[in-house]
Amino acid sequence: MQISANQCLIRKIRKHELEDAIQVFMSSFRRSDDRSLYQLTKNHWTNWQKSKLAEFYGAFHENQLVGFCLCFEFKTTASLGYMCVDFRYQNQGIGSMILNHIITELEGKGIPTIRLYATKMGEKLYKKYEFEDDFIGSIYEVNFHEEINKKNLQVRLSSRILPWVYNLDKVVYGDDRTKLLRYLIKNGRLIVKPRSGFAFIKDENVGPIVSKNIPVFIDLLKYAYTLGGRKLYYLSHDTRSLKVIEVLHLIENTAMRCKRMIHGPKINEDLSNYYSMYNFAIG
Structure with missing residues (x-):
């Protein structure tokens, strides 16, 4: 029409x-x-x-x-x-x-800065408006075949968001996402290892996860799995970031692969941590 x-x-x-x-x-x-x-x-x-x-x-x-x-x-x-x-x-x-x-x-x-997660179909439009290619985003299916004993995990549930969680998220993401984190704990669950990492879970989506090392990331993901977490939204920005995927042998849903694109000034995000998203609002 x-x-x-x-x-x-x-x-x-x-x-x-x-x-x-x-x-x-x-x-x-x-x-x-x-x-x-x-x-x-x-x-x-x-x-x-x-x-x-x-x-x-x-x-x-x-x-x-x-x-x-x-x-x-x-x-x-x-x-x-x-x-x-x-x-x-x-x-x-x-x-x-x-x-x-x-x-x-x-x-x-x-x-000044806009991020988005583009499909192949959308990339042409975004490049027209000077969005630049950034990282590859993938959705992974989470599945642990062995029985998980939560008592052996070095993480626990938290009923509230302590200041260090807000601060760590801001350092990694490069912005203050207080309203998102408050939405997630109101509608989901928060898992933490104090000052080392945290994970939110809502429905079957696990994320964001922020961890300073792989063992804590794995413990957070395992605990989330026991609560029904089955999908991980992960950004691959270098070979180091892919170590988590390799260690866990996670299976990618290749049909949902996307590309993060940026418009405006680069974001001051700390990529030294292991990090996954809450969701990819793909378009």
């Missing part, structure tokens, strides 16, 4: 329009009949919108939602994801219009 991008209005999606966004998302990836994906997406996005963890920027044509993108804002960086356009309106400049609107808004708020 032919429309012009300049006929679209870009604005934030309201609560009652979230169902429309899910339908556009499902349509754009030709998965309209996937009920499990629908329910998972609805649960995540409803919680993100309710907690104000993410803003939903939509493109509307004659009051109909035709495309959108999620934006997770922090102090000095933002992360974009789920950029999609209804398949009937693709290749007509709508994605470009949404992206340009968000970049302009973030610059106006004094947020």
Whole structure:
């Protein structure tokens, strides 16, 4: 269906329009009949919108939602994801219009750096807006065949986030993600080894995990596995970072491989730690 991008209005999606966004998302990836994906997406996005963890920027044509993108804002960086356009309106400049609107808004708020996790299909659009290639992101299936005795692990559950967790996350990620961490402990669980590492688990997603060494990373992941953690979102930035994957013999879901891309100034992130993400909002 032919429309012009300049006929679209870009604005934030309201609560009652979230169902429309899910339908556009499902349509754009030709998965309209996937009920499990629908329910998972609805649960995540409803919680993100309710907690104000993410803003939903939509493109509307004659009051109909035709495309959108999620934006997770922090102090000095933002992360974009789920950029999609209804398949009937693709290749007509709508994605470009949404992206340009968000970049302009973030610059106006004094947020200079944007990260995102791009599919092959999305890379061309992002490079047009001067996003630069960074790391490879992969999703790994977590599976420990041996029985795990939590008493033998040097980690424990924590009911609250102590200051060292916030500080370590800020050093590794390069920004203050207080609102994300508070969302995760409210809706999930926190596992820690004091001042050495921590891991959040929500549903089957394990992350972020931050650890100063491989043994602590493994103990955190094993404990999360006993709580139902099955998916690890991991960034590979050098051969050292891949040691964890090699030691654990984790299996990559190659269909979900993505590329982290950066727009704006480089981030001051400490890559000496072993680190995994909460999620890849791929688009």
